[in-house]
Amino acid sequence: METFAVTVFPVAKPDEWRAWIDSIASGDRAGAHRQMMRRLGIKREHIRHQASPAGDVMVLVWEGVDQDRVPGLLAGLVQDPQSEHERYIATHVIPDLHGVDPSAGPPPVMREVAAIET
Numbered sequence: 001m002e003t004f005a006v007t008v009f010p011v012a013k014p015d016e017w018r019a020w021i022d023s024i025a026s027g028d029r030a031g032a033h034r035q036m037m038r039r040l041g042i043k044r045e046h047i048r049h050q051a052s053p054a055g056d057v058m059v060l061v062w063e064g065v066d067q068d069r070v071p072g073l074l075a076g077l078v079q080d081p082q083s084e085h086e087r088y089i090a091t092h093v094i095p096d097l098h099g100v101d102p103s104a105g106p107p108p109v110m111r112e113v114a115a116i117e118t
Contacts, residue, residue, distance in 0.1 A: 002064070003065060003067075004061055004063050005061070005067045005070045005110075006061050006110060007062075007107055007110070008058070009058045009060065009107070010056070010098055010099055011056035011057060012097060012098055012099030014056050016096075016097055017056075017098070020093060020097055025047075029085060029088075033085060035085070036077075036082075036083065036085055040065070040073050041069075042062045042063065044062075044063040044064070045060070045061070045062055046059075047059075070107075070109075070110075071107070074106040075105065077089060077090060
């Protein structure tokens with residue numbers, strides 16, 4: 001089975017967040033974002049948006065990354081960004097677009113509860 005990781009983030013500013021996603025998918029930040037993905041070992045990134053009564057959230061799926069590595073990868077991205085793109089994520093995207101305090105540490109570890117097959 002291919003390794004993958006799932007992380008959920010709030011989306012504090014949906015319109016600005018969508019513009020950010022467009023820029024990393026096919027816009028002016030696409031090349032830098034792919035370079036960051038390669039550095040982190042991410043083979044494919046899936047980004048989903050879900051609106052709910054409790055607020056908007058982003059569901060982020062990284063293929064090629066073990067779930068157990070996510071806290072360390074995100075902490076490293078925030079604490080020791082390796083490029084201008086990573087600094088932008090740490091200083092603007094995470095705190096402003098997601099409304100998450102980067103100094104609060106990585107998101108809680110996600111644990112598998114069950115794996116059910118047919």
